[in-house]
Structures are given as structure tokens and as C-alpha cells.
Amino acid sequence: MLELKNLVFEVPVEGGVSETKRIIDDLSLTIEDGRFTVITGPNGGGKSTLAKLIMGIEQPTSGSIVFNGQDITHASITERAKLGIGYGFQQPARFKGMKVKKLLELAAGKRLPALECNEYLAKVGLCSAAYLTREVDKSLSGGEVKRIEIATMLARDPKMAIYDEPEAGIDLWSFDRLTETFRDIHETRDDRSIVIISHQERIIQLADDIVCLRDGRIQDMGPREEILPKLGFTDRGFHGCQLTQPTELHLTEISTNC
Structure with a gap:
């Protein structure tokens, strides 16, 4: 179980002597074991920052983070990873000289x-014959690197997997496979928790719980059946939580069928 208690994250205002801007504003949230939680909301609302605070990439100004009864507020990224927290970046790193299999x-x-x-x-959605021996470098497209990173998360099998907009840069065919994968993980590994930052309706519809974040605060939260009707999906995007238009999927990176 993950518990966020009165979490605050502030950053200095550019050009200001002592002035700060609050990105996460006294936020409290509990994510139970085995739950599929989607955090959504407008751009700039603090979603990615919240994910980075959970992983330890950023440190909170105040408040606490507790994972399975252990206070990890000031734990390192490595310590959190050893406890079973995994993180998928919105823009994954590349590793020259590192092959996919390794x-x-x-x-x-x-x-x-x-x-x-x-x-x-x-x-x-990747054909192993074409990728296992390839290096994770600039020769791969952004969508390919994103999918490889998600594959590493599957191999890692963390107790809590956090994905920051996993749909970004992925083609429609691979996106279909990805949503099926998230559904399968959730259905077959009920001891694992999934947290996804997303604007994508099809991912949001997979959730057990939806959290709407705006201006660093939780605007609304609850089970999918309660929150989804409030989101008001239309061709122009969300309305209920005043979210931005769902991420446009790119059709230029369609995988070769094996």
C-alpha cells in the first residue's frame, strides 16, 4: 500500500529571491495493493511531478510517503526500487552500447x-528477431524506445509499477497490444499495483480508481464507475475535470508483424 500524507512540493520562482511556486499542494492519497489507478488532469497540474516524488526522483518540501508501512520520504531511488517500486519515464533514456536483451x-x-x-x-508490439540484438541508442525511434522501456518494466515485475503517459509516441497497433498487456497484468497479478499517468480514454477505462489532479490538488477521485461519467469525454477532449485533449497517437511507427 502506498500512502501520501500532506505532500507538498515547491520550486523557486525564476528571478525571485525567496519566492516559490507550489506544484503539489498538501496532497493526501492512498493506493491499496492490487489496484489499477489512473492519475489524470490538465497539463501542468502536477501529475508527472507526483509520480517523480513517489519514485524519489524529486524530494518533497514537506509531507511523507509511506510504502507498505515503511517511510520512504527521503529514501533514494535505488532503495525504492529494491522495495519494489518501478518507474516508466515519459521520455525514456537511451543506452549506447547496451543491447535490448541485456x-x-x-x-x-x-x-x-x-x-x-x-x-x-x-x-x-515488438518483434524480438528485429530488436533483441539492437542497441538502445539513437537508431531507435522514440516510440520504439518507449516500448522497450515498458518491456523492461514487465521483466522487472515490481510490486508497484508507475507509468508516465505510456501511450505517448506509440502507434495504434502497439497501443492496442499495450492496453491488453495492462489488462492482463492486472487480472493475473492481483498482488501488483499499477499507477498510470494518462489522458487516454481507453487507459482510463481500465482503471479501478481514477484520480483527477489539478493545480497540484486532487480535484476528484474514486472508483471508475463513479468518476468516469464526470470526465465527459468528447471529440474535443475532457470536460468534467477540464482536462486537455487526449494524446494523439502517431501512425508513423507501425511495427512490422512477425
Whole structure:
């Protein structure tokens, strides 16, 4: 279980002597084990910052973060990873000289047979024959790197997996596979928690719980059946929580079928 208690995150205002801007404003939230939670809201509302605070990439100004009964407010990223928290970046890093298979093995913490690597890549819409021996460098498109990172999260199998806009830069065919993967993980691993930052309606519809974040505060939250009707999806985007238009999926990176 993850507990955020009166969390505050402030940053200095550019040019100001002592003035600060509050990005996360006295936020409290509990995510139970085995729940699929989607955090949504307008751009600039603090969603990605909140995810980074949970992972330890940013440190809160005040408040506390408790994971499975242990206070991790000031724990390092490595310590949180060892406790079972995983994080998928909105813009994943590239590793020149690092091949995809090796990256998957590092994530899993063990040697992996090719068949198991194949399964992880297939779940994110990549053909293993074309990717296992490739380097995770600039030769890969943004969408390809994003899918490989999600595959490493599957290999890692954390107790709580946090994904920051996993749909960004992914083509429609791969997005279909990705939503199926999230659904399968949730249905088959009820001891694992999934937290996704997303504007995408199809991902939001997978959630057990939806959190609407605006101006660093929770505007609304609750079970999907209660919150989804309030979002008011239309062709122009959200209305109920005044969210921005869902991320446009790119059709220029369609994978080659195996």
C-alpha cells in the first residue's frame, strides 16, 4: 500500500529571491495493493511531478510517503526500487552500447532465455528477431524506445509499477497490444499495483480508481464507475475535470508483424 500524507512540493520562482511556486499542494492519497489507478488532469497540474516524488526522483518540501508501512520520504531511488517500486519515464533514456536483451536481463536481475525476452517484447508490439540484438541508442525511434522501456518494466515485475503517459509516441497497433498487456497484468497479478499517468480514454477505462489532479490538488477521485461519467469525454477532449485533449497517437511507427 502506498500512502501520501500532506505532500507538498515547491520550486523557486525564476528571478525571485525567496519566492516559490507550489506544484503539489498538501496532497493526501492512498493506493491499496492490487489496484489499477489512473492519475489524470490538465497539463501542468502536477501529475508527472507526483509520480517523480513517489519514485524519489524529486524530494518533497514537506509531507511523507509511506510504502507498505515503511517511510520512504527521503529514501533514494535505488532503495525504492529494491522495495519494489518501478518507474516508466515519459521520455525514456537511451543506452549506447547496451543491447535490448541485456537491458531486459538487467531489469529482471537474471539471465533470460530468448523465449522469455520474446514474450516481453511481443506484449509491447515488438518483434524480438528485429530488436533483441539492437542497441538502445539513437537508431531507435522514440516510440520504439518507449516500448522497450515498458518491456523492461514487465521483466522487472515490481510490486508497484508507475507509468508516465505510456501511450505517448506509440502507434495504434502497439497501443492496442499495450492496453491488453495492462489488462492482463492486472487480472493475473492481483498482488501488483499499477499507477498510470494518462489522458487516454481507453487507459482510463481500465482503471479501478481514477484520480483527477489539478493545480497540484486532487480535484476528484474514486472508483471508475463513479468518476468516469464526470470526465465527459468528447471529440474535443475532457470536460468534467477540464482536462486537455487526449494524446494523439502517431501512425508513423507501425511495427512490422512477425
